[in-house]
Amino acid sequence: MADEALFLLLHSEMVAGLNRAAEQGEGENGRCTTKLESMGFRVGQGLIERFTKDTARFKDELDIMKFICKDFWTTVFKKQIDNLRTNHQGIYVLQDNKFRLLTQMSAGKQYLEHAPKYLAFTCGLIRGGLSNLGIKSIVTAEVSSMPACK
Amino acid sequence: MSRSPGRKQENHKISRELFVLTYGALVAQLCKDYEKDEDVNACLDRMGYSIGIRLVDDFLARSAVRKCRSYSETAEVIAQVAFKMYLGVTPSVSCSSATGNEFSLILDKNPLVDFVEELPAERASLCYCNLLCGVIRGALEMVHLAAEVSFLQDRLKGDAVTEIGITFLRKPEDRKHRKN
Numbered sequence: 059m060a061d062e063a064l065f066l067l068l069h070s071e072m073v074a075g076l077n078r079a080a081e082q083g084e085g086e087n088g089r090c091t092t093k094l095e096s097m098g099f100r101v102g103q104g105l106i107e108r109f110t111k112d113t114a115r116f117k118d119e120l121d122i123m124k125f126i127c128k129d130f131w132t133t134v135f136k137k138q139i140d141n142l143r144t145n146h147q148g149i150y151v152l153q154d155n156k157f158r159l160l161t162q163m164s165a166g167k168q169y170l171e172h173a174p175k176y177l178a179f180t181c182g183l184i185r186g187g188l189s190n191l192g193i194k195s196i197v198t199a200e201v202s203s204m205p206a207c208k
Numbered sequence: 209m210s211r212s213p214g215r216k217q218e219n220h221k222i223s224r225e226l227f228v229l230t231y232g233a234l235v236a237q238l239c240k241d242y243e244k245d246e247d248v249n250a251c252l253d254r255m256g257y258s259i260g261i262r263l264v265d266d267f268l269a270r271s272a273v274r275k276c277r278s279y280s281e282t283a284e285v286i287a288q289v290a291f292k293m294y295l296g297v298t299p300s301v302s303c304s305s306a307t308g309n310e311f312s313l314i315l316d317k318n319p320l321v322d323f324v325e326e327l328p329a330e331r332a333s334l335c336y337c338n339l340l341c342g343v344i345r346g347a348l349e350m351v352h353l354a355a356e357v358s359f360l361q362d363r364l365k366g367d368a369v370t371e372i373g374i375t376f377l378r379k380p381e382d383r384k385h386r387k388n
Binding site: 068069071074077097098100180 | 227
């Protein structure tokens with residue numbers, strides 16, 4: 059859908075713009091990642107509210123995670139999460155083998171060091187969504203080989 | 209699949225809301241970073257420009273419109289095809305000058321401000337949708353049409369409608385020969 063292109067472009071512009079500002083100022087890279095993550099948090103909170111307006115109440119944490127992997131991810135990134143693993147003690151690993159925001163960047167190990175910036179917003183998105191569903195969480199991302207990420 | 213058609217429309221709406229919410233978060237962050245409204249406006253315009261120069265490729269690939277033969281045709285295409293495709297609204301076009309190079313796009317409904325009620329008092333001169341101006345300017349420049357784009361009226365500032373003014377800068381000398 060055409061909206062996708064708009065969002066992808068806006069997102070890459072945001073990352074680039076915030077990094078540009080950071081380079082000129084005295085802040086380091088960490089600051090813009092934090093800003094991106096907090097932006098994602100706000101958006102995630104709002105989005106999950108609109109999204110779950112009519113859905114039934116979730117039974118437990120696993121149910122919520124499955125919802126995030128299927129419906130939420132499909133709406134935002136037009137595909138489902140490829141793999142969800144858990145240790146049943148509160149740690150969940152979501153694996154996406156073809157992460158939309160990274161497909162345009164590279165198909166292997168090139169530009170690996172720039173990948174975390176592009177994942178910060180999405181981490182914030184998930185954290186915001188979970189927080190509005192009543193779950194406090196820490197979301198981190200790991201990229202070993204583009205465009206897959208965990 | 210047990211998805212009903214209603215669900216698909218809802219998903220479509222939600223991806224648009226994702227864009228609108230992201231844009232809102234971006235403006236909020238910029239307001240925190242920059243104190244002066246002009247800086248925020250300039251930043252939004254610059255970002256819009258970078259988006260526009262890439263968006264026009266995507267637009268031309270999807271819409272396959274023919275080459276526009278006049279400025280008014282270009283303005284119509286922007287309003288009726290591009291806005292419809294990306295934002296889901298169709299502004300009305302009006303030509304506001306005798307020379308035929310100034311146009312206005314009038315938006316009754318601006319989806320970017322769906323979640324915004326009003327501008328905060330200390331940000332009175334913020335052009336919330338300045339990104340749009342940058343996008344149009346960047347896109348036009350990539351098809352070799354220099355233009356100045358700005359907001360003439362803004363609903364958030366109390367006007368009745370939102371009006372975007374496009375002024376094409378270069379004179380249409382080569383077009384005169386073709387218009388026969």
